[in-house]
Amino acid sequence: MSVKIGIDLGTTFSAVAIYDKTTQMPKIVKNQYGNHITPSVIQFCDDGEIIIGDEAKEAFDEGDVGCVTAFKRGMGDNQPYAFYKGKGYSAEELSAMLLKALKEDTEKILNDTIEEAVITVPAYFFHKERQATLNAAKKAGLKVRMLINEPTAAALNYGVNHWRENAVIMVYDLGGGTFDVTLLQMGNHNEIHCLKTMGNHILGGKDWDRALVHYLIQLIYSETGEDVKKDNQFMNELSGNVEKIKKDLTKAKQVKIKLRVPHYGIYETIITVEDFENLTHSLLDQTVTLCETILKESQMDWHQVTDILLVGGSTRMPQVSKYLEKVSGHRPLTQVNPDEAVALGAAIQTILPIPKYEKLQAGELKSTPTRFKAGLVKKEQSLTHASAIRVKDVQAHALGIIAVNAEGTHYENQNIIPANQEIPVKCAKKFQYYTYPNRKNEVDIYLLQGTKPILECEILNKYVISGIKHKEDGPTIIRIQYSYDASGLVHVQARQEDDQYDLPIREEPIDKDISRFGQPIPQEKITQEKVSVLFVIDTSGSMAGSRIDEAKLSIKDFVHKLKGKNVSFGILAFSSSITPIQSLTENRHKINKSTDSLDSGIGGCGTSADPFPAAQKIFESVKGRKIIIVLTDGDWYGMEPEPTVTAEICKKNQIEIIAIGIGESNLEFLRKISSISEKALKINEKQLRQSFGNIAQTIHDSSHTKGKINREYSSVDTWDAVDE
Numbered sequence: 258m259s260v261k262i263g264i265d266l267g268t269t270f271s272a273v274a275i276y277d278k279t280t281q282m283p284k285i286v287k288n289q290y291g292n293h294i295t296p297s298v299i300q301f302c303d304d305g306e307i308i309i310g311d312e313a314k315e316a317f318d319e320g321d322v323g324c325v326t327a328f329k330r331g332m333g334d335n336q337p338y339a340f341y342k343g344k345g346y347s348a349e350e351l352s353a354m355l356l357k358a359l360k361e362d363t364e365k366i367l368n369d370t371i372e373e374a375v376i377t378v379p380a381y382f383f384h385k386e387r388q389a390t391l392n393a394a395k396k397a398g399l400k401v402r403m404l405i406n407e408p409t410a411a412a413l414n415y416g417v418n419h420w421r422e423n424a425v426i427m428v429y430d431l432g433g434g435t436f437d438v439t440l441l442q443m444g445n446h447n448e449i450h451c452l453k454t455m456g457n458h459i460l461g462g463k464d465w466d467r468a469l470v471h472y473l474i475q476l477i478y479s480e481t482g483e484d485v486k487k488d489n490q491f492m493n494e495l496s497g498n499v500e501k502i503k504k505d506l507t508k509a510k511q512v513k514i515k516l517r518v519p520h521y522g523i524y525e526t527i528i529t530v531e532d533f534e535n536l537t538h539s540l541l542d543q544t545v546t547l548c549e550t551i552l553k554e555s556q557m558d559w560h561q562v563t564d565i566l567l568v569g570g571s572t573r574m575p576q577v578s579k580y581l582e583k584v585s586g587h588r589p590l591t592q593v594n595p596d597e598a599v600a601l602g603a604a605i606q607t608i609l610p611i612p613k614y615e616k617l618q619a620g621e622l623k624s625t626p627t628r629f630k631a632g633l634v635k636k637e638q639s640l641t642h643a644s645a646i647r648v649k650d651v652q653a654h655a656l657g658i659i660a661v662n663a664e665g666t667h668y669e670n671q672n673i674i675p676a677n678q679e680i681p682v683k684c685a686k687k688f689q690y691y692t693y694p695n696r697k698n699e700v701d702i703y704l705l706q707g708t709k710p711i712l713e714c715e716i717l718n719k720y721v722i723s724g725i726k727h728k729e730d731g732p733t734i735i736r737i738q739y740s741y742d743a744s745g746l747v748h749v750q751a752r753q754e755d756d757q758y759d760l761p762i763r764e765e766p767i768d769k770d771i772s773r774f775g776q777p778i779p780q781e782k783i784t785q786e787k788v789s790v791l792f793v794i795d796t797s798g799s800m801a802g803s804r805i806d807e808a809k810l811s812i813k814d815f816v817h818k819l820k821g822k823n824v825s826f827g828i829l830a831f832s833s834s835i836t837p838i839q840s841l842t843e844n845r846h847k848i849n850k851s852t853d854s855l856d857s858g859i860g861g862c863g864t865s866a867d868p869f870p871a872a873q874k875i876f877e878s879v880k881g882r883k884i885i886i887v888l889t890d891g892d893w894y895g896m897e898p899e900p901t902v903t904a905e906i907c908k909k910n911q912i913e914i915i916a917i918g919i920g921e922s923n924l925e926f927l928r929k930i931s932s933i934s935e936k937a938l939k940i941n942e943k944q945l946r947q948s949f950g951n952i953a954q955t956i957h958d959s960s961h962t963k964g965k966i967n968r969e970y971s972s973v974d975t976w977d978a979v980d981e
Contacts, residue, residue, distance in 0.1 A: 259372035261402065262286070262363060263410070263603025264356070266376055266390065268329040268461060269433030269570060270294040271355065272597055273363050274604035281642030283414065283604035285597050286363050294596050295362075297433075299325045299354055301341040309358040318501070320494030325351060327463050330434045332393075333385030349389045349396075356397035373400040375603045379435040380406035381456030381653050383706050383715045384747045391746070403611050404744035407432070408439035409451060409650050410602030411568040415593050416449055417605065417643045422635040424563045425452075427551075429589070430599075431544060431577065432569035434461040438548050440555055440562075442630070447640060451651045453677045455551045460543060462503075462571030468536045469499045469528070473514070481521045488519050506530050507573050534576045541580055549584075563634055565589040570596050605643045612649075612681050612743045651677045652741045654706035654715070659774060668774045670711050673739050683740035689732035689955070690725065691882075698725035700735065703767065704747065712775040718764040722751045725760060732913070734933060735760075787823040787881025788956060789841050790815075791872055794855060795889035797832040798862035804919060805857050807942045808888055811949040812852045815886075816845055818953040827875060828852065831868040833861025841875065865895040869903035876912055883912045884956065886949075887930065890920035904930040915952060919945065 263283070265272045272294045273286045285293045288310065296314035301307060301323040308316070317324035323341060328351040331338040337345025360371055376399075378390055387404055394401045408428035415426070422443055430437040437456035444450050473495065478484055485491050495516065505512045511529040518524045552558055565581055567589045572578070578589045640646060653676060660671040674684050692698045700722040707714030725733065738750040751760040792812055800808070816826055826848040828838035836859050839851035860866065868887070876883045885907065893900055904914055916927040918939040927937040940948055 259370045260367060261372050261604075261607035262374050263600050263605070263607055264359060264374050264376045265407070265410075265597075265600035265603060266329065266352065266356065266378070267294075267297055267432055267570075267599075268327050268435065268463065269297055270596060271297050271359060272600035273359055274597070274600040275367070276604045276608050276643065281644065282417065283601040283643060285600060286366055288362050289366065295359060297326065297329065297355055299328075299351055301325070307354065309355055310362075317493070318497035320490050320497060322489050322493055324493065326496075327434050328352065330459060330461075330463070332389040333383065349393045352390065352393035353396035356394055356399060360397055360399055371399065373402040373607075375402050375606045376404055377407045377410050377599050377603050378404050378745075379430075379432070379456060379458055380408050380437040380439055380454040381435065381458045382745070383458075383654060384717055384745075385715070386458065387744060387746050391744070401744075402607060404746070405603055405606050406437070406439070406451075406454065406650060406653075406745070407599045408437050408454065408568065409441070409449075409648055410600075410606065411566060411593065411598040412439070412441050412449055413602035413605045413643075413646060413648055414598045415566055415590075416443060416447075416640075416646055418639050419592060419637055420447065420640055420646075421563070421637045423630075424634050425557075425561055426564045426566055427548065427562045428566045428568055429544070429548065429572065429577075429581065430456075430568040431571040432461050433571060434459070434463050436460045436544050436547070438544070438551055440551055440557070444630075447646050449646065449648045451649060451677075451679075453551050453555050454651055454653045455547050456653065457543065457547065460540065462569075462574075464540050465503060465537045465571065465574070466496065466499045468540065469502065469533065470495055472532075472536050473499070473516075473526075476526060477516070477518055477524060480526075481518055481524060483518050483521050485518060491517075491519055502528060503533070503574070506533050507575055530575070537576070541576060545580065545584055548581075559585040559587070562587060566593065566598075567591075568593070568595050568598050605646065606648075608644050609647065649679050650743075650745075652680050652682070652745045653677070655708045656739055656741065656747060657705050657707075657714075658739075659703040659705060659711055659716075661778065666777055668711055668778065670705060670708065670714060672708065674741065676708065678741070680741045680745060681743050683738050685736055685738045687734050687736050690735050691732050692725055692727040697723070698727060699723045700725070700751075702737070702749070704739070704749070706747075710775065712771065716767055716771060716774075717747060719767055720749045721763050721765055723761050723763065725753055732932075788819075788884065789825045789827070789876065789879050789881060790819070790884045790886060790956070791827045791829060791841070791875060793829045793831060793868045793872060793885055793887045794838075795832065795864060795887075795891070796830040796836070796855065796857055796859040797864045797891065798857055799890050799920060801857035804890055804942050805855060807945045809852050809855055811888075811945040812855075813849055814946050815949040815953045816848055816852075818950055819957055823881070828855065829868055829872060829875070830855065830859045831864070831866050831871075832859065833863045834866045835868055835871045836860040837871070837875075841879065864889070864891055864893050867893070867896045867900045867903055869900060869907050873903075873907050873910060873912065876910070882956075885912060885914045886952065887914065887916045887927075888945075889916075889918055889922050889927075892921070892923055892926070901926075901929045908932055917945075917948060 260275055263274045274283050277284050288295045290311050295310045298313040298317050299309050300313035300316045325339040328338050328348040331348030338348040339346050378387055391401055408430045411428055424443045426441045428439045435458045439454040440452040442450045502512050511527050514526050516524045565587050572595050582588050655672055655676040656674040657670045657672045659668050662669045702720045704717040705714040734754045736752050740748045749762055825841040825843045827841040828851055830836040830838050872885050913932045914930055916931040916937045918927045919942050924939040928934040931937040
């Protein structure tokens with residue numbers, strides 16, 4: 258037999274819970290000391306023994322220099338978080354030690370083995386911190402069912418006993434090291450919908466402790482002249498003391514402090530609740546600012562919030578509920594234990610289905626963020642069993658790539674998946690990639706999380722797509738899928754054109770110096786590929802009037818938008834015969850003047866002359882990228898050989914063909930002559946200028962090749978919603 262557990266891996270304390278099949282409700286698993294929570298403290302002893310939990314916390318309170326705490330704040334950073342006897346330990350390694358101790362203790366208490374675990378993380382954790390949590394669990398010998406956001410877990414636990422359809426809950430989660438605020442709504446069918454989440458992963462109760470430590474250091478120095486900052490043992494002892502002072506101030510109006518100051522003796526002072534609140538008001542204000550920001554971004558205000566749920570041990574400070582009630586007009590709820598709610602919610606998630614995460618597919622479904630829906634709040638009820646509840650969670654951070662702006666002058670954060678989309682969520686995008694024979698064809702992608710300028714965001718690793726097969730006739734299409742899974746982890750997949758197999762992707766660390774992403778791109782490092790565009794325009798009689806007029810305006814707009822020194826343009830008219838209008842030229846005034854001379858009836862009234870052999874002849878001695886843009890309004894007839902055959906010859910000579918049809922043109926024919934069948938267009942004449950403009954932008958973006966991160970494009974960017 259085996260069990261599934263929920264783990265609240267906290268900065269200050271951790272807790273374990275299971276789902277009791279008899280009561281159909283979650284319950285806390287007490288540790289070996291009979292306590293509901295276990296201190297997240299590790300003690301390295303001189304004899305090599307490592308002590309974790311309650312005993313380590315006692316040693317920490319006594320000032321033992323071998324104790325390590327609050328390492329959750331260092332998750333995702335591979336640098337050593339703590340050193341002991343010259344050996345460095347990362348936060349991930351320390352978390353693995355703690356998780357292993359929790360696992361072994363729980364198995365001993367339950368007299369059973371652990372099958373898998375749901376582990377909680379701050380909602381505002383980035384991918385690296387989530388991945389580090391997952392890595393730590395694996396090192397501890399735990400199979401992870403999924404990661405769940407702490408506020409969501411708390412809401413799960415609260416909802417089981419206090420279900421009110423349409424109620425809007427603000428989860429205010431102030432732990433020892435992190436702060437999250439999440440808005441949720443109880444929907445019908447026992448569903449909890451996360452509306453939005455925000456937070457600060459380096460703001461928590463430890464900052465209240467730090468403010469008090471700093472105040473006492475200054476007070477000691479001003480009254481005794483002793484600078485105690487350099488005495489490690491005293492500082493450790495003081496750190497342990499302030500946590501107790503903070504707790505005592507939740508019950509008393511003032512606390513008398515007695516400290517043994519090195520080289521001075523016993524130092525005594527009194528700290529009042531008012532002193533403490535004045536010291537830390539700015540920290541509390543930061544949390545409330547985030548609460549008001551999340552309401553504003555959700556287009557809501559305080560009166561639409563029905564419940565404020567306090568989670569995390571630091572919410573026991575009276576100033577928290579007092580200030581929240583003052584700004585919101587709501588008295589925060591006290592129905593849940595802030596130390597246990599998150600672990601209990603994680604235990605509920607162990608018996609709920611995991612939202613499906615699907616692989617790359619051809620079909621696309623649009624998805625939008627969950628939004629607040631006003632409705633009458635129904636009477637509170639208890640659910641018969643916790644398995645009846647469902648939760649739809651969101652990811653806190655937008656996902657983007659580092660790209661080059663349209664002008665090629667700066668790097669920019671190109672948003673792919675906005676923040677607060679329901680997870681799992683995925684977005685597939687396509688881009689053109691030019692391959693070369695006998696060369697390693699690879700694409701580098703830099704992913705980041707956040708919406709701010711690049712250097713203010715969390716930059717993930719570099720993802721290198723390899724194994725791209727060389728294509729002789731023009732560019733290949735790479736389809737890349739970016740996604741968040743149910744645990745909020747980022748995934749990248751890529752396929753080439755219609756291939757059914759994923760391309761290999763390896764992750765590489767980013768350079769230590771990433772300052773270049775915030776600086777202008779040196780123009781000497783960007784060379785624009787030579788581009789030659791030949792407009793092949795149908796001038797048969799049916800193009801008379803508005804059609805030929807729109808065609809001329811579209812060509813001029815195209816020439817204006819496709820900026821660059823190495824771009825040339827030409828015009829070839831076809832109808833019953835072929836008429837060269839303008840040979841390839843870089844002179845924009847000249848091409849615009851030639852465009853004015855286009856008219857219906859040039860070369861005859863029908864459409865029986867194949868333009869591709871003439872176009873191929875024009876490109877014979879041309880180097881660089883060669884593109885034909887065909888515009889036609891009807892069927893071609895009487896051509897021998899078929900134009901599809903001559904079009905294929907052009908493609909084999911690495912001439913790209915983009916076919917655009919208006920009027921009575923045949924879409925299937927346009928697809929056959931195009932280099933990329935899905936890029937063939939059949940539109941009305943009023944859409945011509947926009948379509949030409951989009952093509953010009955795409956050519957511009959994909960032609961700046963040197964010293965540039967590949968810029969993606971898609972004719973239609975679509976969102977995939979993943980159903981349960």
